[in-house]
Amino acid sequence: MAKEKSAILIAGPTASGKSALAMKLARARNGVVINADSMQVYRELRLLTARPSEADEALVPHALYGHVAGKDGYSAGRYCIDAAQAVAQARKQDRVPIIVGGTGLYFRALLTGLSPIPDVPADIRQYWRDKGARHGAAWLFDELKRRDEIMAAKLRPTDPQRLMRALEVLDATGRSLAYWQSRAGTPVLSENETERHVICPERGELYRRCDERFETMMQTGAVEEVRQLLELKLAPDLPVMRALGVRPIGDYLAGMLKRDEAVSRAKTETRQFAKRQITWLRRNMMSWKWNIPQ
Numbered sequence: 001m002a003k004e005k006s007a008i009l010i011a012g013p014t015a016s017g018k019s020a021l022a023m024k025l026a027r028a029r030n031g032v033v034i035n036a037d038s039m040q041v042y043r044e045l046r047l048l049t050a051r052p053s054e055a056d057e058a059l060v061p062h063a064l065y066g067h068v069a070g071k072d073g074y075s076a077g078r079y080c081i082d083a084a085q086a087v088a089q090a091r092k093q094d095r096v097p098i099i100v101g102g103t104g105l106y107f108r109a110l111l112t113g114l115s116p117i118p119d120v121p122a123d124i125r126q127y128w129r130d131k132g133a134r135h136g137a138a139w140l141f142d143e144l145k146r147r148d149e150i151m152a153a154k155l156r157p158t159d160p161q162r163l164m165r166a167l168e169v170l171d172a173t174g175r176s177l178a179y180w181q182s183r184a185g186t187p188v189l190s191e192n193e194t195e196r197h198v199i200c201p202e203r204g205e206l207y208r209r210c211d212e213r214f215e216t217m218m219q220t221g222a223v224e225e226v227r228q229l230l231e232l233k234l235a236p237d238l239p240v241m242r243a244l245g246v247r248p249i250g251d252y253l254a255g256m257l258k259r260d261e262a263v264s265r266a267k268t269e270t271r272q273f274a275k276r277q278i279t280w281l282r283r284n285m286m287s288w289k290w291n292i293p294q
Contacts, residue, residue, distance in 0.1 A: 011100075011101065018100050031097070034097055063089070064083065071232070080113075104281065111188075117181075128140075161237070245269075
């Protein structure tokens with residue numbers, strides 16, 4: 001068993017095999033698998049987000065999977081609170097916390113803490129959601145660039161969620177989000193008590209896995225899963241509505257795409273997402289132990 005108070009962190013791009021490694025280690029080291037993927041928290045999308053199966057969850061304990069309703073947003077701040085509780089519960093049970101996922105911000109928050117950003121009033125948050133829905137990401141970016149060039153330079157012009165976040169914090173606090181991000185937070189874990197792994201196959205192999213996995217999703221109920229999600233009539237800017245595969249399958253259900261066109265688009269967006277994840281990992285996690293499965 002790992003030494004007392006240790007934790008294992010496993011990061012990697014989508015379809016890399018990190019969940020399989022987490023399961024293997026959990027069985028070998030009396031562990032609890034704790035989620036660190038921002039899409040796997042949503043209960044409505046087990047298949048499309050590649051959440052652990054019910055069989056896997058019965059085999060070893062899991063935490064923070066499917067515990068959030070899609071109608072509710074989920075922030076890194078809330079994740080830190082939930083993850084700290086899950087780690088404490090694992091240790092109380094004399095189990096090893098095995099934290100696995102592909103959301104780099106979650107791992108960063110666990111190891112360095114989050115900046116103490118004040119809460120944003122609901123009316124300000126709703127104001128910027130409405131603006132984003134009405135005008136789109138390009139308008140949000142221009143508005144942020146006009147008011148806060150420093151923060152605008154840190155964000156992609158095509159990322160409405162983060163652009164709205166920057167604008168709402170600016171309005172609520174009178175200070176740039178960059179100012180708040182520069183202030184130190186309190187980490188959940190210290191690096192010297194963790195094993196840290198990155199699982200990253202060669203790019204061609206990773207893309208093959210992405211394609212193969214999406215085909216399996218389509219064969220095992222992904223279309224029905226999206227149909228049920230769309231029946232909830234959630235706001236399109238909610239994170240769950242931007243999960244990989246939701247839009248192309250939704251367009252297929254609406255008769256806007258043929259099935260093979262929807263599958264092709266979903267595979268493409270998954271590979272593009274994996275590429276962005278690899279770039280982030282190489283910039284931020286080179287000190288971790290890298291594993292390249294064949």
